[in-house]
Amino acid sequence: MAGLAEGVSLVDIAHRLEPLIREHAAALEQGSIPPPLVEALYDAGVFKAMLPREVGGLEADPVEWLRLIEELARINASVGWMAFIQSGVGLTFLDPERFERFRLREGGRLILAMSLGRLGGKAVKAEGGYRISGRWPFASGSPYATWLGGMSVVCDSAGAPVLDANGQPQRLLAIWPAGQARIIDTWDGLGLRGTGSGDIEITDLFVPDDQVNPGFYGPPAYDRALFRIKEMPEVGHGAHALGVASAALESFVEAVNSKPVPGSARHMAMGHMQAHQIAFARADVLVRAARTLLHETVRAAYEDAMVNKELAIELRVRLREANIFSVRAAKEAVGLIFEMAGSSAVYRGRVIEQAFRDINTAANHTNYVESAYSSIGSYFLTRDRAGGPEIAGRPFF
Numbered sequence: 313m314a315g316l317a318e319g320v321s322l323v324d325i326a327h328r329l330e331p332l333i334r335e336h337a338a339a340l341e342q343g344s345i346p347p348p349l350v351e352a353l354y355d356a357g358v359f360k361a362m363l364p365r366e367v368g369g370l371e372a373d374p375v376e377w378l379r380l381i382e383e384l385a386r387i388n389a390s391v392g393w394m395a396f397i398q399s400g401v402g403l404t405f406l407d408p409e410r411f412e413r414f415r416l417r418e419g420g421r422l423i424l425a426m427s428l429g430r431l432g433g434k435a436v437k438a439e440g441g442y443r444i445s446g447r448w449p450f451a452s453g454s455p456y457a458t459w460l461g462g463m464s465v466v467c468d469s470a471g472a473p474v475l476d477a478n479g480q481p482q483r484l485l486a487i488w489p490a491g492q493a494r495i496i497d498t499w500d501g502l503g504l505r506g507t508g509s510g511d512i513e514i515t516d517l518f519v520p521d522d523q524v525n526p527g528f529y530g531p532p533a534y535d536r537a538l539f540r541i542k543e544m545p546e547v548g549h550g551a552h553a554l555g556v557a558s559a560a561l562e563s564f565v566e567a568v569n570s571k572p573v574p575g576s577a578r579h580m581a582m583g584h585m586q587a588h589q590i591a592f593a594r595a596d597v598l599v600r601a602a603r604t605l606l607h608e609t610v611r612a613a614y615e616d617a618m619v620n621k622e623l624a625i626e627l628r629v630r631l632r633e634a635n636i637f638s639v640r641a642a643k644e645a646v647g648l649i650f651e652m653a654g655s656s657a658v659y660r661g662r663v664i665e666q667a668f669r670d671i672n673t674a675a676n677h678t679n680y681v682e683s684a685y686s687s688i689g690s691y692f693l694t695r696d697r698a699g700g701p702e703i704a705g706r707p708f709f
Contacts, residue, residue: 322372322380325356326387333388340390340506341661343499350423350456353395358384359423362544363400364534367411371538374614375607378551382603385555386562389670390506392555396548397452397507402426402461404532404539405485405525414523418458418489425457426487427512428545429678433464434471435484441520442466444486447496447513454495455508461487462512485525492517503669537617543631549680550606550638556671557599557642560649563663564592567653588652595645602634602641609634625691625701628708633688639680646671679706 329352336346353359361377363369372380377399385392402424403411415422433446448462466474466482473481496511532539568583582588613627623631650657650668657664678684686705695701 322361322370322376323383325358326380326383329353329356329358329384330387333384333391337388340388341666343505343508345394345453345455345506345508347456349391353391353398354421354423358395359398359400361395361399362538363403364536364539366408366534367403367406367415369400371536374538374541374544374547374610378547378607378610381548381551382555382558385552386558387555388506389552389556389559389667389674390504392552393504393507393674394453396552398423398425398457399548400424401545401548402428404534407533410522414459414487418491421458423453423457424459424461424487425451425453425490425508425512426461426485427451428463428485431463431465431481431483433462433486433514434467435464435486435519435524436467436469436471438518441518442484442486442524444517444519445515447511449498449511450509451495451512452507452509454490454510454512457490459487460490460493460512461485482526486519487523488514488517488519501673503666503671503673535621537614540617540621541613541623541631543613543628543635546679547606547610547631547635549674549677550602550635550642553639553642553671553674553680554599554603554606556667556674557595557645557649560646560664560667560671561592561595561599563667564649564653567656582652582654591648591652595648598641598645602638606634606638625708626695629688629691632708633685636680636684636688639675639677640682643671643675 332349332352336349339346357370358380360369361372361380363371365371381392381396384395403422406414411422427448427450429450430448432448433444435442435444444464446462446464451460451462454460462485464484464486466484468474476482492514494513496513499508499510501509538544564583583592609630613623613631616623616627646667650664653664656662657668659665675681684705687703687708690704691701
């Protein structure tokens with residue numbers, strides 16, 4: 313059974329990887345994902361942190377996992393992003409037999425890159441499986457993944473969507489070996505440039521039944537607390553954002569305490585003006601408050617999941633709320649730092665400049681823009697009404 317050595321924490325893993333990550337930072341910014349870095353992340357357990365013990369995973373404590381993601385994102389935002397996206401959270405529908413078979417089939421590693429934000433495919437039922445065609449964007453980690461996956465609409469032979477009992481199109485998550493798909497290098501983003509978040513495409517690919525998860529949000533193969541929290545694939549976003557903000561805060565402190573550039577009145581005044589002191593304190597408390605809220609909410613959900621198979625809707629709402637707040641607070645904190653740093657922050661490659669690009673890219677995810685709060689607000693405003701709450705916006709799983 314895989315696990316951490318005695319006395320070693322997940323944050324220790326991040327610290328041990330830091331020299332290698334920084335060594336490859338330039339390549340990541342150029343859009344390359346160096347194989348030695350992928351191997352190190354895999355071998356250290358980063359890509360197995362949220363996998364069950366039965367398949368060699370660490371089955372990490374969720375708050376410890378958040379600390380790992382935050383620390384890796386502080387070191388490098390692209391690495392932190394890959395670490396939570398490829399942590400194994402999307403593989404818990406695979407029982408041990410299938411997991412092992414799929415792992416061996418692709419050279420001994422099972423690293424999954426998926427695109428879940430778009431129903432990009434059409435899946436037509438065939439004997440023993442489905443024939444699927446589609447194209448999915450934002451498949452982070454696809455250049456080095458051994459398996460790929462995406463969400464499709466189940467269609468009949470004429471191409472019309474098949475509806476479920478609620479009158480909604482049936483959804484299907486399918487995965488397939490990476491070699492069976494075309495990876496299209498569309499990723500030239502503002503930030504998170506080293507995540508390999510390009511498109512993936514398959515055409516009339518037969519995908520056997522044992523490679524699909526009908527509905528995607530069905531029961532996991534492992535009935536334990538960690539895997540009962542359907543929001544776990546998302547909560548890493550908040551921790552990632554806090555890591556990016558922490559890097560910006562640290563860099564500003566270093567700049568304030570460094571020897572001023574000769575002739576730079578702004579550098580000499582940096583951090584000594586009351587406006588800077590107030591702004592820095594605001595940025596710092598935003599990050600601290602968000603971290604506390606995120607950790608406490610995830611801890612409460614985990615403790616509830618230890619005794620209940622299904623999380624109460626109140627906890628699920630609060631998980632989403634804490635996650636959105638963490639991303640939005642981190643974006644605000646980085647913005648404050650960027651403005652205080654002035655022209656010294658606009659040069660490409662500076663820590664604050666990179667943090668500004670990375671956090672604005674991450675926070676533009678549709679689940680974390682300001683309007684994402686609508687489901688939270690509508691729940692709290694209507695939860696005491698007869699017949700239950702009326703939840704606006706993106707539905708809960």
